[in-house]
Amino acid sequence: MPKKQPLLTALNILAAAGVLGALILILFFTPEEAQMGAVQKVFYFHVSSAWAGMLSFVIAAGAGALYLAKRELRWDWLSLASIEVGIMFGLAAILSGMIWAQPIWNTWWVWEPRLTTTAIMELIYLAYFILRGALNTPEAQARLGAVYAIVSVITVPLTFFSIRLYRTIHPVVFVSGGSTAFTMSPRMWTAFIVSLAAFTVLLAALIWNRTRLAALQSANAQEEN
């Protein structure tokens, strides 16, 4: 039996409490935005998921670099865990973005820079799993996975800037002319900051749990051999 980790348990509880607290704040304490109404409340978790996804891919690249420097598999577990968790947050950001876009822009999908970059990012990191799956040894998976995670993180800002620049030249014509721009009241700010913090803690908890799972799987595989 693997030993219990009280710190991890505490982090899990903190993450759950944080997300629940943020949800209560968003539902009951924030005002409804004048133009967009209730759907604007998607914004809090939408931006927080996008932030968590972005952060996890940066962590993955950092962990990959550490693996290449130290050659300890635990850095690879961290890198793998971050990418897996990051993909889920990226998906949450895309789906919540679509839910927001539908009533405001009257379409489920717009080729908007942030949304498009997130979608490309998902494709980039899905390929990471195909790459790992096609490699035979944990060492090769770790080494080439690290290289790929580092190269990927370099291109994400390039993708964002190129799409943004593209859109300033060829602006999207929105069907209903709506805009997601709005001014945030102090209460909105509070809920936003709490959401960001809660998702950051959630991200840490998920990555930690997933890293621990990888460590246990690796120990298990060694026992069987």
Next chain:
Amino acid sequence: MNGFSNYLRMVWQVFRKDLQVEWRGRQGLPVMLIFALLVVFLFNFALQLTPGLQAGLAAGLLWVSLAFASTLGLNRSVSLEGENNALAGLLLAPVDRSAIFFGKTLSNLTFTFLVALVLLPVFSLFYQQNMLNPRLVLVILLGLGAYTSLGTLLAALSIQTRTRDVLLPVLLYPLALPVLIAAVEASRGVLAGQPLAELQSWLSLLIASNILFLAAGLLLFDTILEE
């Protein structure tokens, strides 16, 4: 200083060797060229293109066929070294392995650029638009430089997998997207008669990509080939 000149010599030798293999076997470049032309024909009918094509469409078509065709060349450039243990010989050379990366990038760039030089008059003929424009050639060189340096890096990665070369497009296309956007936009601007100064942001993006991917190759290629 001696070390650096050894390094440069290694880059040159890898480049020369690749050209020599291609010259004697002629197995890469013709395939790339015919494939690029086939893509043009395919897209012509798939998208119902007309001879008097807009600058934007012509630029897009040019880059799509270049991007697809160069994947073939990139895969061939690394799979070549797998035959008869040629890679082992390369790895024995007493210089940093990133020299192999620069040599291969250079040869891949040369092959893809030659394909582009053939496509330009063909496009001019098919779509009644003069594409033999020195500024367009400059844009193509910048775009292909970034594309092939990233491609060489990823081809060396994908060739080590069980699926071998099948994986390259899946790794390369999403990562090369900013390069392709910038290259298409800059080419479109040039064809529409815009001066290069107006396309500065796209050109800067291409130059930055070149630098970043070459630096990534310099730092990471040794790790990719390690066994």
